[in-house]
Structure formats: structure tokens, C-alpha cells
């Protein structure tokens with residue numbers, strides 16, 4: 049049985065070539081793609097076409113291994129917390145947008161100390177008044193007591209509540225789903241360890257107020273980067289009310305948690321939302337691996353009777369370790385180094401990042417069931433936690449799902465004049481108060497095959513969402529004809545940028561690009577010098 053250190057080293061080691069090949073063969077089966085473990089030029093592995101693709105053809109359509117919606121986006125886009133499809137009704141989505149705008153107008157009202165000229169002051173004042181007048185109707189929309197015309201043109205699945213009850217937590221900050229199967233999958237795979245439960249059971253907390261940053265990925269629709277690499281830990285911690293509400297302990301116990309763990313979970317989320325919400329995604333990975341390992345143990349226990357258990361009835365630690373190794377496999381090939389080492393961060397920032405990660409892990413560890421922590425201790429260590437976050441830094445894709453209100457507005461525009469006028473009579477004030485750019489669901493995800501795509505400054509493919517792509521899956525389209533045997537490449541950065549700027553941006557991914565375009569431009573620059 050390896051020591052804890054040896055276990056950590058094994059989790060962080062690159063999986064053996066034969067096991068990687070076997071795993072990628074399963075993942076690419078039937079896809080006209082294959083993963084080469086050595087794509088050449090020191091790039092590591094890469095994704096290759098096994099058939100000719102035409103320009104505009106879909107090369108890959110892939111669901112995430114782990115993904116999340118940024119905290120700020122949760123206030124603006126009500127989506128399934130598992131597959132990120134918009135849920136509820138268009139009325140709910142409008143109600144959410146309008147009530148956010150009303151809240152914002154209220155905040156501006158309070159802040160209105162800055163002197164402004166008379167005309168802009170009165171214009172802003174009348175806009176605010178118009179918004180305030182919609183306050184009650186926005187609530188009616190949110191609670192299904194008011195309908196809008198032609199919303200049946202864009203039907204949305206009804207929201208299925210979280211079985212742990214967190215759908216009622218801080219309004220839009222709890223989780224809800226588009227179907228019973230998404231709700232059940234999320235619960236079984238990770239959410240049972242991360243569920244906050246109903247709001248009324250929670251100790252009071254100023255966390256989750258939405259004021260936290262979202263470490264959004266690059267909006268390029270390609271490789272994403274956490275923007276908040278090393279924000280200082282937020283001053284103080286969330287104020288917690290010590291009081292225990294009637295029946296709370298029993299309910300927490302049903303979720304396998306005590307009051308202390310519940311508070312720790314709350315603090316973990318608060319810390320993530322005020323520093324770098326990518327920690328939320330890392331927690332999903334940890335929860336997934338813990339639950340998968342535990343499930344394997346249970347299965348083995350059933351098959352082997354009690355023979356692999358110690359006298360306490362606990363499974364043998366060697367058996368637990370093997371289960372952890374197996375459960376870690378989906379993520380084993382994705383990570384390349386700890387977060388604070390795998391980017392081009394200067395040493396002081398790297399030290400801050402390490403401390404931030406350590407604080408975050410401490411809070412998460414206190415929130416997890418001790419039974420799981422003691423069965424699988426190697427997973428709950430700083431090197432592994434740092435590697436999971438580093439994996440996102442280098443591999444993640446920005447997750448985006450367009451707001452369905454856009455389709456409703458297009459539908460209204462397409463109506464015959466009289467019908468349109470009648471619709472605007474009712475819906476006009478709401479439509480006028482919608483933001484010019486309707487916010488989609490924004491998040492970040494780790495995708496097993498997409499994360500094998502290497503960068504090129506003149507890529508042959510791009511991550512792109514079509515109108516019909518209504519969930520958080522990654523979609524990769526051919527930018528030009530791609531021949532069988534060619535590597536699928538994406539641009540991780542703005543490829544319009546000049547050579548030096550491109551290279552600077554790519555330094556964050558830990559490499560200097562030597563694609564044909566960079567090589568040609570470097571040569572041209574050299575020739576100009578001489």
C-alpha cells in the first residue's frame with residue numbers, strides 16, 4: 049500500500065500510454081476522430097481527423113466532464129444546473145431580467161450623489177421610474193402569475209427542483225434542472241456533496257450575494273482562461289449565525305452532513321465567489337471523484353461480501369486507494385501542473401495563488417463527509433487540488449448558451465403588423481427594459497476530447513454555438529476543409545493580434561507557438577532586421 053505522498057504522486061503522474069490510448073479509443077468511437085498521444089513539435093497529445101471534413105461541418109459535439117455557470121451569470125440566466133439548458137418559461141426569464149434591472153435602478157437611486165446635467169438627469173430619472181413601475185409585474189412574471197404573448201413560440205422545459213431543496217436557496221443561486229434525469233444525474237454524480245439545502249435551513253450569510261467576481265474564461269469562444277488568477281483572499285469571512293433551526297440537524301443528517309459541515313460549505317462558496325469561482329468547478333470534480341470511488345467500493349463490497357473489509361467494517365485502505373485511482377481516470381490525463389506553476393504568473397502572484405487554493409481546499413475539506421475524506425485522503429491534498437485548478441487553467445472552454453429571449457424577440461418581429469402591435473401593447477414595457485445585449489448562460493467546462501485540441505494561430509476549426517445548440521455541450525466546426533489525418537487545431541487567443549502579443553498571451557498556456565504562421569512571421573521580421 050503506497051504512502052500518502054506516493055499516492056499523491058501517482059494521481060499527478062501522467063497515465064500510462066496504453067491506458068490513455070484505451071480511454072481515448074472509447075471516447076472517439078464512432079466520431080471520425082482519434083487522439084494521438086504525440087502530436088509532434090513537443091505539443092503533447094492532439095486530436096486528429098480520420099475522415100475528410102467539409103468547411104462548416106461539425107467536427108465534434110461533446111458534453112462536459114465537469115462544468116459550472118459563473119456566479120454572476122446565475123442572476124441573469126435561469127438554466128439547468130447540470131446541462132445548462134434554459135429552464136422555466138420565457139416569462140420567468142423576462143421577470144428575472146426586469147427585476148435585476150429594477151434592483152440595479154434602486155441601487156443607482158441610492159448612489160445618485162454625482163452631479164449630472166439637467167437633461168440627462170431627467171432622462172435617467174424617467175427611465176428609473178418606468179423600471180420601478182414594472183417591479184410588481186416582474187414579480188408576477190417570476191411567479192407565473194402573468195403571461196406574455198407568443199411565448200409558446202419558444203417553449204422551455206419546466207424547472208425540476210433539486211431533491212436536496214437548494215432550488216429555493218437565495219432565489220437564483222440555488223440549483224434547478226431541466227428534467228428529472230438531469231436532477232438525478234447531478235445528485236448522484238456530485239451535487240449531494242455540494243447541496244446547500246433549502247434557504248430557511250441555512251445560517252444567515254452575506255455570501256452568495258452575487259457581488260463576487262466570476263473568473264470568466266476568455267470570451268473568444270475558444271480556450272478559456274480564468275481571469276482572476278491571484279486575487280487576494282477576501283477580507284474577513286462570511287458572518288454566520290450560530291442558531292440552529294428546528295429540525296435542521298435531522299435534515300442535514302439526511303444529507304449526510306452536520307451543522308458544522310453545512311457552515312463550512314457555505315463559507316467555501318462564499319470564498320469562491322469573492323476570490324475565484326473556478327473553485328466551484330474544482331469542487332464538482334472532487335465530489336465526482338469521491339462519489340464514483342465510493343460507488344466502486346460499494347459495488348466491490350456487494351460482489352466480494354465482507355472479505356475486503358477490515359474488522360471495523362470499513363473497506364481496506366488498499367482497496368479504497370484502488371477505487372480512488374479508478375475514479376480519478378477521467379481527469380488523470382487532463383492536468384499538467386499546479387495552478388500556481390502552470391501559468392506565467394510572477395513568483396509573488398504564484399505564492400498568493402497557492403495560499404488562496406490552500407484556504408479554499410481547507411474550507412471544502414471541512415464541508416465533506418469525514419467518512420469520504422478518510423477513505424480517499426490523497427484526493428483532498430493541496431497538490432491535487434492545485435492540479436485540478438491548473439487543469440482548468442490550461443484546458444477549459446468557455447461555456448455559453450444563448451438567451452432564448454432572443455428567439456422570442458425575432459419571432460415577434462416576424463409577426464404580421466397587427467399581431468405585432470397587439471403583442472407590443474402588452475409586452476412593450478418589459479421588452480424596453482431588457483438589456484440591449486441579452487445575457488446568455490456563461491460558465492466554464494472541462495471536456496475530455498475538446499481539451500486535446502492544440503493551438504494554431506491559423507486554426508482549421510473553432511468552438512462555435514449554432515442556434516440549435518441549446519445546452520452546455522462543446523461544438524467544434526471546421527473553419528475550412530480538413531483532410532483525414534490532419535490535426536484539428538483551435539485558436540486559444542485572438543488570432544487577429546500581432547505576433548508578439550499572440551506569443552505573450554500563449555505564454556499563459558506555457559508554450560511558445562511554432563505554427564506555420566508564427567514561423568513565417570518570425571522569419572519575415574528577422575529578414576526585415578537584416
Ligand SMILES: C[S@@+](CC[C@H](N)C(=O)[O-])C[C@H]1O[C@@H](n2cnc3c(N)ncnc32)[C@H](O)[C@@H]1O
Pocket residue numbers: 089090091092093094381382442443498499500501502503504557558559560561562563
Ligand atoms: C488544451 S491542451 C491541448 C492538449 C495537450 N497537447 C495535451 O497533451 O493535453 C493545451 C496544452 O497543449 C500544449 N499546446 C497546445 N498547442 C500547442 C502548440 N501550438 N505548441 C506547443 N504546445 C501546445 C500546451 O502545453 C498547452 O498548455
